[in-house]
Amino acid sequence: MGQHDSAYKLxxxxxxxxxxxxxxxxxxxxxxxxxxxxxxPVSEAHPRDNLGMRYDDVxxxxxxxGSGSWVYVYLLLELQSTxxxxxxxxxxxxxxxxxxKISKSPNARRGGRLPIVLPVVLYHGQRAWTSATDVFDLIxxxxxxxxxxxxxxxxxLLDANALPADRLAAMRNPVxxxxxxxxxxxxxxxxxxxxxxxxxxxxHADLRRALTQWLTQDFLPSRLHGGTVNTERLEEVKPMIxxxxxxxxxxxxxxxxxxxxxxxxxxxxxxxxxxxxxxxxxxxEAEILLRMLGRRFGELRPGVExxxxxxxxxxxxxxxxxxxxxxxxxxxxxxxxx
Numbered sequence: 001m002g003q004h005d006s007a008y009k010l011x012x013x014x015x016x017x018x019x020x021x022x023x024x025x026x027x028x029x030x031x032x033x034x035x036x037x038x039x040x041p042v043s044e045a046h047p048r049d050n051l052g053m054r055y056d057d058v059x060x061x062x063x064x065x066g067s068g069s070w071v072y073v074y075l076l077l078e079l080q081s082t083x084x085x086x087x088x089x090x091x092x093x094x095x096x097x098x099x100x101k102i103s104k105s106p107n108a109r110r111g112g113r114l115p116i117v118l119p120v121v122l123y124h125g126q127r128a129w130t131s132a133t134d135v136f137d138l139i140x141x142x143x144x145x146x147x148x149x150x151x152x153x154x155x156x157l158l159d160a161n162a163l164p165a166d167r168l169a170a171m172r173n174p175v176x177x178x179x180x181x182x183x184x185x186x187x188x189x190x191x192x193x194x195x196x197x198x199x200x201x202x203x204h205a206d207l208r209r210a211l212t213q214w215l216t217q218d219f220l221p222s223r224l225h226g227g228t229v230n231t232e233r234l235e236e237v238k239p240m241i242x243x244x245x246x247x248x249x250x251x252x253x254x255x256x257x258x259x260x261x262x263x264x265x266x267x268x269x270x271x272x273x274x275x276x277x278x279x280x281x282x283x284x285e286a287e288i289l290l291r292m293l294g295r296r297f298g299e300l301r302p303g304v305e306x307x308x309x310x311x312x313x314x315x316x317x318x319x320x321x322x323x324x325x326x327x328x329x330x331x332x333x334x335x336x337x338x
Contacts, residue, residue: 007218008077008122012058014207015039017175018073024173025158026118034071038063042072057094061115072117074098076155082125088135091119091155119153124160124182126298133157174198174207185297187223188327189238196235208234223296224324242325285316289323297329307333 011017019036042059058075074095078084095117102114123129132138134154142150160183168176168183169190177191177198184191192215199208212234220229220241229240286309293300293308311319319332326332 007214009058010210011178011214012075012077013041014210015060016204016207018060018075020173020175021075021120021158022073024171024176026120026156033065035063035065059098069113070115072098072102072115074117074119076119076121078121078123078125082127083123083129083131085131086138087121088132088138088153088155091121092135092151092153095119095153119155120158121155122158122160124179126161128161129157129159169194172198174211181219187241187296187324189241192234192238196238199234212237285313285320286311289316289320292323293329293332296323300329304329304333 012021015036018039022031022034039060039062042061058077060073060075061070062073063070076091076094078087084090098117099114102108133156134152136150136152139150158179160179163176163179163183165180165183168180172194174195177195180191181188195208195211199211209232212232215234215237216229216231220237229237231237231240290300290305290308293304308316308319322332
């Protein structure tokens with residue numbers, strides 16, 4: 001299990017996030033008939049149990065109000081960069097493993113009903129999820145006489161990139177804030193401020209610490225390209241990003257210089273050491289900036305790469321300083337900004 005998977009599993013080990021996920025993203029009024037005070041985690045199957053479950057799955061259960069029967073929530077954290085064409089087959093396998101485990105428990109009764117299991121896939125890859133969400137849709141067309149005997153199993157997909165940011169912002173929901181952060185191409189710190197407001201009560205102290213750990217040790221280092229935020233308090237994360245913006249910009253510029261020096265030495269042997277180093281440093285800075293712009297905004301529109309590569313050193317520095325705080329590509333490259 002990777003570091004990012006571990007961080008996400010830690011977040012969704014808090015019942016408040018599971019409740020927020022169900023209330024915010026699962027359709028239907030039936031959610032109001034669940035007893036969220038009964039939420040409890042289900043211990044994972046050990047890999048050698050051979051039940052089809054993965055170590056990094058998150059499984060919770062909660063009871064119907066006024067009933068002893070359970071509803072299981074099987075949360076699969078799909079953290080890879082592209083979707084999985086056969087996710088529905090995996091869900092069939094994992095859910096079958098959970099049902100086998102339940103059926104072998106001492107409380108299982110012969111002739112009794114198995115509990116509801118709701119499979120949820122949380123995905124935030126850069127590309128939209130296009131794979132089938134029902135295993136039946138992966139099976140070849142069958143004669144009408146055979147179709148009733150083929151498996152049907154659908155999972156609930158939460159694709160962060162398919163959820164409009166304005167909808168997520170209006171929800172006042174911590175899971176919505178996490179998806180909002182993950183889906184934003186630029187580093188938008190607004191969701192961090194919303195998390196501070198939503199969780200500003202003593203009973204959420206542990207969850208705030210877990211979110212701070214995820215932000216400072218996992219999410220932000222991947223977005224800041226080596227920049228770090230050192231704090232254990234959620235309310236300090238957003239201000240510290242703003243305070244350190246210039247320092248990070250200078251660090252990225254120095255990385256460009258180092259890369260440029262190496263290229264400059266190579267070019268200097270052919271065109272003269274002094275001019276080669278100067279042009280190499282500048283080219284290195286341009287390539288670093290293009291790399292950061294591509295990671296934040298995706299594929300750059302025509303003309304941007306040429307404009308950056310032909311820009312002077314002072315212009316590259318100015319654009320680099322705008323990179324941390326600007327919300328759009330135009331804000332970074334607009335030379336008419338005051």
